[in-house]
């Protein structure tokens with residue numbers, strides 16, 4: 001048995017500790033809400049969950065989940081095409097497609113799976129995938145998995161000129177060009193320039209795929225995401241997303257688009273063919289979340305009001321944040337260790353935020369990321385800003 005590997009790992013971990021960037025878990029002992037209970041820290045304000053609509057502990061979702069658990073049991077014990085397809089998958093997939101104004105949809109166990117499934121399934125030799133440089137890691141990995149002979153290009157973040165340059169490079173060969181972008185960028189909180197992207201896609205006969213993980217349930221008047229935000233529902237070829245954020249937070253992901261795309265994913269995409277189907281209980285919870293959102297579009301407006309209030313109060317407190325229309329508010333700290341120190345101090349004061357540094361964001365771009373949830377009260381927001389201001393002053 002060689003000890004070389006273990007010695008190397010020890011060196012790697014030690015250097016993370018020395019840099020002050022070693023991650024430690026916090027253990028929750030309650031459900032996630034506007035406030036949650038954390039071991040050692042007790043009751044804290046949650047500013048770092050993806051529970052944008054506060055549905056994670058909603059009674060309607062919990063009841064549907066329990067019902068499904070009793071009816072279907074713990075899980076599928078199979079992949080979809082063998083014996084892992086349940087009626088609740090069909091109901092959920094029909095609902096996703098209807099909600100997003102697409103022809104069809106297919107669920108995966110996560111959006112990570114969905115992204116790494118659909119990109120390699122669609123593209124053949126001679127095709128190209130063109131990806132925003134700040135796209136989510138799962139898109140980057142999806143691009144890495146394409147077969148030989150598929151070109152992979154990266155355009156500058158949200159930069160339409162850069163995108164057009166890449167499109168010019170690849171569309172002369174007659175292959176398919178797939179443009180991929182996050183809808184809402186998870187570390188910046190900004191929204192992809194979809195109208196310009198779709199216009200370029202038309203001009204160069206390309207296909208557009210948007211990952212709306214941080215957008216579904218958050219932006220657009222009724223929470224239908226980036227396409228609705230720009231009044232462009234039905235104009236995006238492929239939408240991927242997660243049920244693990246605004247839509248209940250339990251887990252699961254999806255691909256939505258034309259029937260041909262979905263059918264090809266069923267036939268060809270590897271996470272679909274070789275990995276268990278979405279547990280029926282999670283499908284039921286996701287379906288309940290979508291039904292709830294359809295019945296209560298005012299939740300999206302309420303979230304938007306709280307985001308607006310949060311941003312206004314930050315300005316009043318003299319704290320600069322990156323601008324944006326999503327529920328993500330990044331505050332740049334630049335130094336990773338400092339960002340992590342600030343987050344640790346805030347947690348001691350009862351406010352749970354996370355400092356993000358390299359490799360989650362580029363080197364020297366560390367930040368505190370605030371995620372606003374409709375589960376927060378206005379008092380929670382006021383308290384959070386008071387703590388943030390105090391800790392920023394003390395860590396100057």
Ligand SMILES: *Cc1c(COP(=O)(O)O)cnc(C)c1O
Nearest residue numbers: 110111112136186213242244253
């Ligand atoms: C969170 C996120 C994912 C991963 O979603 P999971 O369902 O948790 O795998 C994928 N893409 C983007 C843009 C995300 O923000």
